[in-house]
Amino acid sequence: xxxxxxxxxxxxxxxxxxxxxxxxxxxxxxxxxxxxxxxxxxxxxxxxxxxxxxxxxxxxxxxxxxxxxxxxxxxxxxxxxxxxxxxxxxxxxxxxxxxxxxxxxxxxxxxxxxxxxxxxxxxxxxxxxxxxxxxxxxxxxxxxxxxxxxxxxxxxxxxxxxxxxxxxxxxxxxxxxxxxxxxxxxxxxxxxxxxxxxxxxxxxxxxxxxxxxxxxxxxxxxxxxxxxxxxxxxxxxxxxxxxxxxxxxxxxxxxxxxxxxxxxxxxxxxxxxxxxxxxxxxxxxxxxxxxxxxxxxxxxxxxxxxxxxxxxxxxxxxxxxxxxxxxxxxxxxxxxxxxxxxxxxxxxxxxxxxxxxxxxxxxxxxxxxxxxxxxxxxxxxxxxxxxxxxxxxxxxxxxxxxxxxxxxxxxxxxxxxxxxxxxxxxxxxxxxxxxxxx
Numbered sequence: 001x002x003x004x005x006x007x008x009x010x011x012x013x014x015x016x017x018x019x020x021x022x023x024x025x026x027x028x029x030x031x032x033x034x035x036x037x038x039x040x041x042x043x044x045x046x047x048x049x050x051x052x053x054x055x056x057x058x059x060x061x062x063x064x065x066x067x068x069x070x071x072x073x074x075x076x077x078x079x080x081x082x083x084x085x086x087x088x089x090x091x092x093x094x095x096x097x098x099x100x101x102x103x104x105x106x107x108x109x110x111x112x113x114x115x116x117x118x119x120x121x122x123x124x125x126x127x128x129x130x131x132x133x134x135x136x137x138x139x140x141x142x143x144x145x146x147x148x149x150x151x152x153x154x155x156x157x158x159x160x161x162x163x164x165x166x167x168x169x170x171x172x173x174x175x176x177x178x179x180x181x182x183x184x185x186x187x188x189x190x191x192x193x194x195x196x197x198x199x200x201x202x203x204x205x206x207x208x209x210x211x212x213x214x215x216x217x218x219x220x221x222x223x224x225x226x227x228x229x230x231x232x233x234x235x236x237x238x239x240x241x242x243x244x245x246x247x248x249x250x251x252x253x254x255x256x257x258x259x260x261x262x263x264x265x266x267x268x269x270x271x272x273x274x275x276x277x278x279x280x281x282x283x284x285x286x287x288x289x290x291x292x293x294x295x296x297x298x299x300x301x302x303x304x305x306x307x308x309x310x311x312x313x314x315x316x317x318x319x320x321x322x323x324x325x326x327x328x329x330x331x332x333x334x335x336x337x338x339x340x341x342x343x344x345x346x347x348x349x350x351x352x353x354x355x356x357x358x359x360x361x362x363x364x365x366x367x368x369x370x371x372x373x374x375x376x377x378x379x380x381x382x383x384x385x386x387x388x389x390x391x392x393x394x395x396x397x398x399x400x401x402x403x404x405x406x407x408x409x410x411x412x413x414x415x416x417x418x419x420x421x422x423x424x425x426x427x428x429x430x431x432x433x434x435x436x437x438x
Contacts, residue, residue: 002038004038004055004060005033005034005038006062007060007061007062008033008060008061008062008139008143008176009030009033009034009062009139009142009143010062010063011061011062011063011064011143011176011178012026012030012142012143012145017110017111017144017145017146018111019110019111019113019118019121019122020122021118021121021122021125022110022121022125022144022145022146022147025125025126025141025144026141026142026143026144026145028126028131028141029126029131029138029139029140029141029142029143030141030142032131032132032138032141032142033131033135033138033139033141033142035132036132036135036138037135038051038055038135039051039135045294045323047353048292048319048321048353049261049263049290049292049321050261050290051261053235053260053261054207054235054237054261057174059173059174060174061174061175061176061206061207062176063173063174063175063176064091064092064175064176064177065091065092065093065168065169065171065175065177065206066171066172066173066175067091067169067171068090068091068092068093068095069090069169070088070090070095070097070098073090073095073098073167073169073200074098076165076167076198076199076200077095077098077099077165077167077198079163079194079196079414079415079418080414080417080418081413081414081417082161082163082194082412082414082415082418083160083161083414084100084160084161084162084163084194085100085102085104085106085107085160085161085162085163086098086099086100086163086165087099087100087107087109087148087162087163087164087165088165088166088167089164089165089166089167089177089179090167090168090169091167091168091169091171091175091177091206092166092176092177092178092179094109094146095167098165098167104160104162106150106151106152106156106158106162106191107148107149107150107162108148108149108151109146109147109148109149110146110147110148110149110180111146113149117149117151120149120151120184121149121182124182124184124213124215125182125213126141126213127213127215127243128213128214128215128241128242128243128267128269129141129211129213129239129241129267130267134239134265134267136209136211136237136238136239136263136265137211137238137239137241137265139209140178140180140209140210140211140238141211143176143178143209144178144179144180144211145178146180147179147180147181147182148164148180148181148182149182149184150162150181150182150183150184150191150193151183151184151186152184152185152186152189152190152191152220153186153189154186154187154188154189154217155186155187155188155189156186156188156189156190157189157190157191158190158191158192161192161193161194161412162191162192162193162194163193163194163196164181164193164194164195164196165196165197165198166179166195166196166197166198166208166210167198167199167200168198168199168200168204168206168208168230168231168234169199169200169202169204170200170202170203170204170205170206171205171206173205174205174206174207175205175206175207176206176207176208176209177206177207177208177209177210178209179208179209179210179211179238180210180211180212181193181195181210181211181212181213182213182214183212183213183214183215183216183222183224184214184215184217185214185215185216185217185220185221185222185248186217186220187217187218187219187220187245188217188218188219188220189217189220189221190220190221190222190223191221191222191223192222192223192224192225192411192412193222193223193224193225194225194227194412194415195210195212195224195225195226195227196227196229197210197227197228197229197230197236198229198230199229199230199231199234200231201231202231203231203233204230204231204233204234204259205233206234206235207234207235207236207237208230208234208235208236208237208238209236209237209238210236210238211238211239211240211241212224212226212238212239212240212241213240213241213242213243214240214241214242214243214250215243215245216242216243216244216245216248216249216250216275217245217248218245218246218247218248218272219246219247219248220245220248220249221248221249221250221251222242222248222249222250222251223251223252223411224240224250224251224252224253225252225253225255225410225412225415226240226252226253226254226255226264227255227415227418227419228254228255228256228257228262228264229255229257229422230257230259230262231259232257232258232259232260232287232289233259233260234259234260234262235259235260235261235262236259236261236262236263237261237262237263238263238264238265239264239265239266239267240252240254240264240265240266240267241267242267242268242269242277243269243271244268244269244270244271244272244275244277244304245271245272245275246272246273246274246275247273247274247275248272248275248276249275249276249277249278250268250275250276250277250278250279251278252266252277252278252279252280253280253281253406253410253415254266254279254280254281254282254293254310255281255282255283255284255419256281256282256283256284256285256291256293257283257284257285257286257289257291257422257426258283258284258285258286258289258290258291258318258320259289259290259291260289260290261290261292262289262290262291262292263291263292263294264292264293264294265294265295265296266279266293266294266295266296267295267296267297267298268295268296268297268298268306269298269300270297270298270299270300270301270304270306270332271300271301272301273301273302273303273304274303274304275304275305276304276305276306276307277297277304277305277306277307277308278307279295279297279306279307279308279309279310280308280309280310280406280409281293281309281310281311282310282311282312282403282406282407283310283311283312283313283320283322284312284313284314284315284423284426285312285314285315285318285319285320286314286315286316286318286426287315287316287317287318288316288317288318288319289318289319290318290319290320290321291312291318291319291320291321292320292321292322292323293310293321293322293323293324294321294323294324294325295308295310295323295324295325296325296327297325297326297327297337298327298329299326299327299328299329299332299335299337300329300331300332301329301331301332302331302332302333302334302335303333303334303335304332304335304336305335305336305337306326306335306336306337306338306339307337307338308324308326308337308338308339308340309339309340309341309406310322310324310340310341310342311341311342311343311344311402311403311406312341312342312343312344312352313343313344313346313399313402313403313426314343314344314345314346314347314350314351314352315346315347315350315426316346316347316349316350317347317349317350318350318351319350319351319352319353320343320351320352320353321352321353321354322341322343322352322353322354322355322356322371323354323355323357324339324341324355324356324357324369325357325358325359326339326357326358326359326367326369327359328358328359328360328361328362328365328367329361329362330361330362331362332361332362332365333362333363333364333365334364334365335362335365335366335367336365336366336367337358337365337366337367337368338367338368338369339356339358339368339369339370340356340369340370340371341354341356341370341371341372342371342372342374342402343371343372343373343374344374344375344376344399344402345373345374345375346375346376346395346399352373354371354373355371356369356370356371357369376395376398376399377398380394380398381394381395381398384397384398396424400423403423407419407420
């Protein structure tokens with residue numbers, strides 16, 4: 001136990017949850033967090049990701065935000081043309097002004113849950129997270145006092161998307177935002193959930209500790225988008241923890257732009273059989289930003305499939321880390337699992353540390369994994385320039401083409417249309433070059 005541990009746990013001194021399930025989670029989470037050391041570069045899973053920017057802050061992050069105003073944040077809260085029930089949080093507090101005006105029976109904040117919803121929360125909250133293996137998952141368990149429950153009943157298919165948006169604005173002192181999302185899909189249910197993390201353009205001084213967990217029932221399908229579009233002064237550390245029942249489907253798209261520290265732990269458990277995981281991710285750090293994706297897919301039983309594809313483009317002096325692990329247990333016969341990580345370096349000063357892993361203990365499986373690191377193809381660049389395209393335009397077209405295949409496969413046009421102008425600014429940094437992406 002250190003002053004850093006106690007400082008972060010002090011966040012919970014400022015708010016208390018009325019739900020007994022949450023207070024019980026707080027207690028077990030605090031015990032687990034205090035029992036674990038804060039990762040250092042000597043910790044294998046954090047070998048390439050330094051927490052210095054988090055641990056060295058003199059005033060610490062052991063407080064909640066003081067202000068939560070909604071003025072001027074309408075543009076950040078909405079995703080144009082996305083048909084969604086929207087819940088918006090500003091600096092960790094629910095904003096009625098920015099959220100949808102109508103109530104949705106499938107979405108509720110923990111603090112507003114009725115008796116039936118409280119029972120669902122009690123049965124499922126924290127059950128998908130092995131907090132002894134995830135120190136920042138344990139932290140979230142310890143300090144979260146409210147959150148969002150998305151519950152879809154048996155054979156119910158939501159026609160309206162669910163959008164959960166977290167917006168941060170700078171405060172007088174550094175602060176923490178504990179964000180928690182619990183998704184429970186019963187047998188045959190189907191839902192699309194969009195998690196959207198955004199911030200103003202001002203220099204941020206927040207630490208966002210965001211945990212999502214989902215229980216996907218038999219023959220249910222969860223389409224999950226997680227968009228981290230935060231300002232580069234932010235720190236965000238958290239994860240996604242998924243439990244799949246028989247013949248369940250989990251389709252996920254993850255986008256990360258990088259910041260002081262961005263760390264995402266993605267854990268998917270094939271628990272029963274016949275389930276499928278489709279995991280797609282794109283990361284685009286620039287300047288001196290850092291982003292780290294650690295995925296762990298547990299194939300515990302037979303006849304399950306996983307397809308995982310991540311692509312990254314690193315510019316300037318940025319740094320990215322990708323560690324993808326697929327673990328095939330002895331009973332997981334007839335497994336089909338593939339992992340691909342491709343990276344493009346736009347600068348001689350950019351860095352990528354990639355480590356795809358297959359750990360196989362069954363003999364009747366089909367598995368493959370691979371990683372590539374490259375720079376822009378000089379021949380392709382020369383070809384485009386020989387056709388009258390400028391060097392800057394050629395670089396934008398080649399960079400965007402590297403990830404465009406993944407974007408084209410997104411089911412929601414609104415997400416694709418949201419991302420493309422952001423990518424134009426990342427690649428071209430010139431409005432004239434946006435025409436090659438839009």
